[in-house]
Amino acid sequence: MVIAIHGGAGTILRSSMTDELQAQYEQGLNDALEAGYTILKSGGSSLDAVEQAVARLEDFPLFNAGKGSVFNNAGKHEMDASIMNGKDLSAGAVSGVNGIRNPIFLARAVMDHSEHVLLSGKGAEAFAAQQNIATASEDYFYNEFRYQQWQEALKEDRVQMDHSDKKFGTVGAVAMDKTGNLAAATSTGGMTNKKFGRVGDSPLIGAGTYANNHTCAVSCTGHGELFIRAVVAYDISCLMEYKGLSLSEACAIVVHDKLKKIGGEGGLVAVDSKGHIEMPFNSEGMYRASIDADGKKTIKIYKD
Ligand code: ASP
Numbered sequence: 001m002v003i004a005i006h007g008g009a010g011t012i013l014r015s016s017m018t019d020e021l022q023a024q025y026e027q028g029l030n031d032a033l034e035a036g037y038t039i040l041k042s043g044g045s046s047l048d049a050v051e052q053a054v055a056r057l058e059d060f061p062l063f064n065a066g067k068g069s070v071f072n073n074a075g076k077h078e079m080d081a082s083i084m085n086g087k088d089l090s091a092g093a094v095s096g097v098n099g100i101r102n103p104i105f106l107a108r109a110v111m112d113h114s115e116h117v118l119l120s121g122k123g124a125e126a127f128a129a130q131q132n133i134a135t136a137s138e139d140y141f142y143n144e145f146r147y148q149q150w151q152e153a154l155k156e157d158r159v160q161m162d163h164s165d166k167k168f169g170t171v172g173a174v175a176m177d178k179t180g181n182l183a184a185a186t187s188t189g190g191m192t193n194k195k196f197g198r199v200g201d202s203p204l205i206g207a208g209t210y211a212n213n214h215t216c217a218v219s220c221t222g223h224g225e226l227f228i229r230a231v232v233a234y235d236i237s238c239l240m241e242y243k244g245l246s247l248s249e250a251c252a253i254v255v256h257d258k259l260k261k262i263g264g265e266g267g268l269v270a271v272d273s274k275g276h277i278e279m280p281f282n283s284e285g286m287y288r289a290s291i292d293a294d295g296k297k298t299i300k301i302y303k304d
Contacts, residue, residue: 001040002176004269004277004290005032005053007063008169009221012285012301025062026299029289032056033299036173037291046175046183046217047085047108054081054104054185057171061143063287064169066102069141069189071150072198073159077141079189080203081107082118086182086211093118093203100128101136104187107203109133118203146192153193170202172209172219174271182217182271184209184233191224200224206234213273215240216247221286222259222266230259236270247272255280 007029036053040046058066069077081103082093092111095118100106109131110119119127128135153159170188177183186209188202201208201224208224210233211217218233232254239250247270255267260282267281267288275293279286279300289299 001037001178002271002275002277002291002293003033003036003040003049003053003173004175004271004279005029005036005057005171005173005288006219006221006267006269006279007057007171007287009267009281009283009286010265011283012287014302017301022301025287025301028057028060028062029287029299032060032173033289033291033297036175040175040177043178046177046181047083049175049177050173050183050185051083051104051108053173053175054171054187055102057173058102058104058187063171064189065171065187067141068143068146068169070146070192072190073154073193073195075150077189078194079103079187080199081185081187082203082205082209083107083111083185084183084205084209084211084217085111086184086213086217089212091117091205093205093209094120094124095199095203096121096197097124097128099125099135099137101134101140104185106131106133107185117205121197149192159191159193159195159198170221172221172269174211174217174219174269176217176271176273176275180213180273182211182213182273184211184217184219186219201227201232204228206231208233210234210237212237216270216272218268218270220266220268222283223264226259226262226264227266229262230254230264232259232268240272247276247278251278251280255282
């Protein structure tokens with residue numbers, strides 16, 4: 001049993017962090033990690049574990065997903081999420097949904113109760129209503145800090161990552177359960193001031209999320225456009241499957257070489273079929289936490 005989660009990567013500097021804020025982030029990571037691990041310990045599936053861990057991260061206002069989602073150009077929250085089961089490669093995803101309390105629950109419903117993989121916008125919201133997925137009002141998603149971020153981005157007409165100092169606050173989780181099944185899940189509010197229905201890597205199976213019991217489970221965070229172009233999550237799986245690389249070798253090539261060459265800043269969490277965990281990133285920091293096969297817990301923000 002192992003689990004690893006992230007709350008986004010980027011220019012996260014010690015100098016711009018207070019002890020109090022750091023403690024809050026660590027608490028948010030710890031709660032989500034424990035929520036997922038509790039499911040694994042009681043014999044639950046990796047799929048349920050990553051779904052619940054991501055739902056907790058979505059409920060935590062400091063991360064850019066669910067409740068803490070950034071504002072788009074129209075002053076709304078357009079969220080993306082995806083989930084994948086490594087056992088049979090089934091997957092579900094949603095993009096550009098508004099007013100859904102936990103987009104990861106909707107992604108799971110797409111996987112379990114529709115014949116599709118990816119639903120978008122109004123159609124996805126109609127499907128949510130049919131599936132009795134909880135909604136929330138604009139007030140629930142309102143956050144003064146995010147609002148000011150958006151106002152600044154609006155003034156300069158720029159599309160920006162979660163923080164003006166380039167933090168990608170997307171959340172995600174990967175896990176391996178008692179039976180060796182792998183799963184991955186990712187959820188995001190995307191980029192501040194995004195327009196034209198912009199969609200990043202997070203809801204795209206193979207780019208931001210991928211799971212295959214034969215190789216690994218991966219959840220990404222970073223500059224979505226570059227992660228789509230590098231097909232990051234699937235590339236890591238392919239390097240393992242076709243080239244016989246280890247998870248750590250595959251992650252090093254993709255995150256520190258391939259992505260870097262095209263200017264793709266960010267990172268990911270991954271677990272392989274033997275339960276090895278990797279949490280690489282090429283940015284200053286990444287909110288991340290894990291519990292390994294020996295039960296050892298790690299919670300980190302910066303490079304060591
Ligand atoms: N990858 C996300 C996106 O481009 C952003 C993030 O990781 O925070 O939508």
